[in-house]
Amino acid sequence: MTTTEESPARPALTPLRQARERFLTGRPLPEGVPDELVAAWRRARFFGVRHDLAEPSEPLPPPPSALLTAARPVLERLAPTLASGQSSLVLTDERLRVLWSAGNVPGDKKCHDLSEQEVGHNSAALALSTRRRAEVHGPEHFLDLWQDVSAVSVPVLAPENGQVLGTVTVASGLSAGCAPHPGAALAEATATAVEAELLARSRTTERVLLDAFQRAAARPGAAVVALDGKNRLLSDAAAGMLSPGAVAVLERTAAANGSGRDDTGTSEASGLLEAAGTSEPCNPSEPYDSVRNGSGSVAYDLELPDGAGVARVTPVRHEGAVIGVVAVVEPPAGEATRPLTQRPRLALAGRSVPWRHATAKAAALARSREPLLLTGERGTGKTALARELLAARGDLDPVVVDAAEGPVDEPDIWATALASNRALLLRHAERLAQPDIAALNSLLDEHPDAPLLLTYTPDTPPGPCLQRLLDILALRSVTLPALRERPDDIRELLPELAPGPVPGRPPLTWTLDALRALERHPWPGNITELAHLVRALAERRQVAGPVRRAELPDLVREGPATRRLSPMELAERTAILESLRRHGGNKARAAAALGIARATLYRKLRGYSL
Numbered sequence: 149m150t151t152t153e154e155s156p157a158r159p160a161l162t163p164l165r166q167a168r169e170r171f172l173t174g175r176p177l178p179e180g181v182p183d184e185l186v187a188a189w190r191r192a193r194f195f196g197v198r199h200d201l202a203e204p205s206e207p208l209p210p211p212p213s214a215l216l217t218a219a220r221p222v223l224e225r226l227a228p229t230l231a232s233g234q235s236s237l238v239l240t241d242e243r244l245r246v247l248w249s250a251g252n253v254p255g256d257k258k259c260h261d262l263s264e265q266e267v268g269h270n271s272a273a274l275a276l277s278t279r280r281r282a283e284v285h286g287p288e289h290f291l292d293l294w295q296d297v298s299a300v301s302v303p304v305l306a307p308e309n310g311q312v313l314g315t316v317t318v319a320s321g322l323s324a325g326c327a328p329h330p331g332a333a334l335a336e337a338t339a340t341a342v343e344a345e346l347l348a349r350s351r352t353t354e355r356v357l358l359d360a361f362q363r364a365a366a367r368p369g370a371a372v373v374a375l376d377g378k379n380r381l382l383s384d385a386a387a388g389m390l391s392p393g394a395v396a397v398l399e400r401t402a403a404a405n406g407s408g409r410d411d412t413g414t415s416e417a418s419g420l421l422e423a424a425g426t427s428e429p430c431n432p433s434e435p436y437d438s439v440r441n442g443s444g445s446v447a448y449d450l451e452l453p454d455g456a457g458v459a460r461v462t463p464v465r466h467e468g469a470v471i472g473v474v475a476v477v478e479p480p481a482g483e484a485t486r487p488l489t490q491r492p493r494l495a496l497a498g499r500s501v502p503w504r505h506a507t508a509k510a511a512a513l514a515r516s517r518e519p520l521l522l523t524g525e526r527g528t529g530k531t532a533l534a535r536e537l538l539a540a541r542g543d544l545d546p547v548v549v550d551a552a553e554g555p556v557d558e559p560d561i562w563a564t565a566l567a568s569n570r571a572l573l574l575r576h577a578e579r580l581a582q583p584d585i586a587a588l589n590s591l592l593d594e595h596p597d598a599p600l601l602l603t604y605t606p607d608t609p610p611g612p613c614l615q616r617l618l619d620i621l622a623l624r625s626v627t628l629p630a631l632r633e634r635p636d637d638i639r640e641l642l643p644e645l646a647p648g649p650v651p652g653r654p655p656l657t658w659t660l661d662a663l664r665a666l667e668r669h670p671w672p673g674n675i676t677e678l679a680h681l682v683r684a685l686a687e688r689r690q691v692a693g694p695v696r697r698a699e700l701p702d703l704v705r706e707g708p709a710t711r712r713l714s715p716m717e718l719a720e721r722t723a724i725l726e727s728l729r730r731h732g733g734n735k736a737r738a739a740a741a742l743g744i745a746r747a748t749l750y751r752k753l754r755g756y757s758l
Contacts (some may be wrong), residue, residue: 165287172199172378186301192290200292201267210755214248214469215239215304215313215554216631218345223248224339229333235331237338238262239304240272242314253318254490262317267291271317275301283329286322300329302339309349316342328395349467355398355629357472360464365451371479373459375402376472385709387479387539394456394477401461427469455480470687483616497644498637499552502629510537510626517541517571519592523606523729524628527676530603533628534573538601543571546601549578562598578605578614579740585613606733620731627729631674635667642666642674643680656686657694665697669704721756724749736737 167181171189192199219239230237230251239248244263262272268290274282285298299319303312316339318331329335360372361381371385375398382390390398447462459475488513498504513520514537522530538546549556549566551574565572574580580588591598602621610618618625633637646656658666671677681704699703705750723742731737 161286161459168287188269188274191264193263195263197266197290197536198270199268199290202293209365212469213247214349215241215243217310218349218467219304219342220248222341223250224252224344226334231278235318237334238272238315238317238319239342240315240317242312243277244272244315246277247314266514270294271299271301272317275303275315276312277318277348279303279305281332283332285329296327298323300332300335302335304339304342304346306341313346315339353466353471356686357464357469357474360462360474364476371477373398373475373477374464374472375475377401382540386740387475387542387544389542390456390477391453391542394452397450397452398459398461398473398475401475409498445489450475450757452477463582466589479715497640498632498634500629502635503634503637506626506628507533511540513624513626514538514541514601516597517543518597519600519621519624520576521602521603521604521618521625522628523604524623525674526605527674528628528630529675530605530628531573531575534575534601534603538571538573541664546571546573548573549731551584552576552582555581556584562587563655566591566595566598571600571601574600576605578607578616580614582611582613585617589613589617589620592617606729609734610732614730622730625724631671631678632669632724633725638666638678639663641678642682645675645679647683647686654692656682656689659694659696661697662695662700665700665704665707670706718758720752723754724756 154347157647163178163180164185167177168189170177171186177186203471216239223237223239226237227250234252236249236251238246238260240246244261245263259267261267262270264270264273269284270289271282271284274284278478281300281302283298283300286295287756289297297319298321299317301315301317304314304316305311306313316335318329318338319334320329320331351699353668357376358381361372364374365372365383369385370383371389372381373381373390373395374381380395380399382395391411398647447460450459450461451460457477459477461475462472462476463470464472502630510520510522510533520537522534524530538544547561547570549561549572562572574588588600592600642656642658666678673680681701685699689699691699724738727738727741728735731741735749735753736746741748742749744752
């Protein structure tokens with residue numbers, strides 16, 4: 149049975165003992181036996197578990213486990229306190245294999261596998277399946293040898309993603325009371341301490357892989373890829389050289405080396421690695437090579453597809469486990485690396501959920517060279533993100549057309565770009581002339597997989613021809629959130645928007661009061677408006693020290709006149725904006741999609757000052 153913070157009343161153990169005997173002898177069960185307990189006993193019988201199991205299975209050496217490595221310091225600090233008592237402490241992995249145990253309990257035969265397939269119903273198996281603390285007492289166990297044992301188990305969760313990595317169990321003599329098991333607090337505290345240790349170690353392994361990447365990328369122009377089985381870092385040279393197929397081969401190589409996961413299945417990469425892919429590499433004193441790679445691992449050569457060249461792959465180890473690989477790619481003999489362009493960093497700035505969701509979806513769609521539509525208010529960073537997506541897949545020399553500059557001069561520019569296998573970046577699709585829209589629709593009819601990337605700002609309702617284009621691209625479209633919908637990103641955007649360093653002028657810094665004012669401003673011009681403000685302050689500011697609130701423009705300093713919206717109102721406002729974007733600003737269609745009358749939509753638009 150499972151316990152939560154408020155432990156439910158447990159059926160008396162004597163009737164349960166009698167019910168278990170009737171179950172084992174095939175007689176009908178009395179009323180009041182919990183259904184989930186009967187189901188557990190039946191599973192044990194189905195798995196062929198013997199209730200009179202006298203000796204556990206032969207012990208196997210515990211598998212290499214990052215969970216055990218992280219937990220060992222915690223467990224060894226507790227082990228001396230268990231030596232003199234009648235209790236034991238057990239750590240299992242996600243398959244309920246016992247990794248570590250200490251102490252002793254009546255009837256404890258040191259089982260080495262606590263799965264239901266081996267020993268039937270027990271607290272560790274219950275905690276693993278329910279993802280919460282669980283207790284099993286005496287006759288609730290299936291095995292005879294645990295009839296006088298009470299146990300409480302707590303799942304150990306991965307700090308990064310909440311995946312169950314294993315369990316911590318405290319077992320003792322039979323506890324007949326209804327209160328939580330006497331060892332419940334110990335089990336909870338141990339699991340919490342192990343999770344804290346896992347978090348600290350995951351950050352350490354991130355740094356090890358990041359350092360390996362930076363050492364390898366220190367040589368100017370080096371094409372370097374670091375992978376951990378889930379995320380990847382590419383230097384600018386690698387982004388310009390590798391095809392998606394070549395990157396996929398490196399990803400499979402990383403997975404084959406065991407990188408990005410350990411025996412607990414935990415991913416080691418997170419925001420630190422993502423951010424590193426856009427930062428400048430450090431300049432270590434020693435080059436990175438197969439002899440001095442900081443990992444002690446043996447490097448090997450890997451032939452890449454699509455004529456990308458040969459990758460020198462080096463597994464990166466930390467505390468005896470492979471945490472990732474670093475690949476240094478050399479182009480085929482006689483072939484120079486393609487010229488590189490500066491990759492915009494602004495497109496990657498932002499850690500808020502709306503921004504990360506939008507950019508992750510865009511990156512996933514952009515991996516193939518099929519059409520992609522980026523929509524959003526003016527100034528939300530559509531073009532910057534579009535260029536970043538193109539560069540990430542190796543399209544470093546796209547044909548760029550800006551419809552805001554007037555009708556397209558070359559009528560056949562779409563077909564020309566397609567024939568030369570160059571990607572086409574079309575900005576301000578809402579400003580296209582009717583003949584250009586018709587030509588683009590015809591191109592997509594003939595070549596639905598054309599490498600086309602469009603940006604679109606839904607200012608006015610589209611005409612029928614443009615609406616057809618939007619409908620064609622609807623399944624491959626991403627809406628970028630407005631800056632007011634992700635105010636938490638402003639602090640990360642400020643240093644990216646600031647001008648480069650000027651001798652004698654310190655970089656811009658901000659007081660907390662000024663930052664709060666920036667985060668409350670609605671930013672109708674989005675990132676573009678914020679960039680103008682930052683540049684103006686950097687150019688005209690005469691005083692030293694952080695920017696104070698008094699130095700901000702009046703509209704920003706005084707804050708919005710409207711009241712702060714409640715979470716429910718923010719959610720409603722976001723849904724309205726999303727529906728309007730999805731339907732190109734057509735209010736009738738947006739209202740129908742939302743299930744409200746058009747008059748109601750107009751009233752809400754006025755109420756939210758939209």
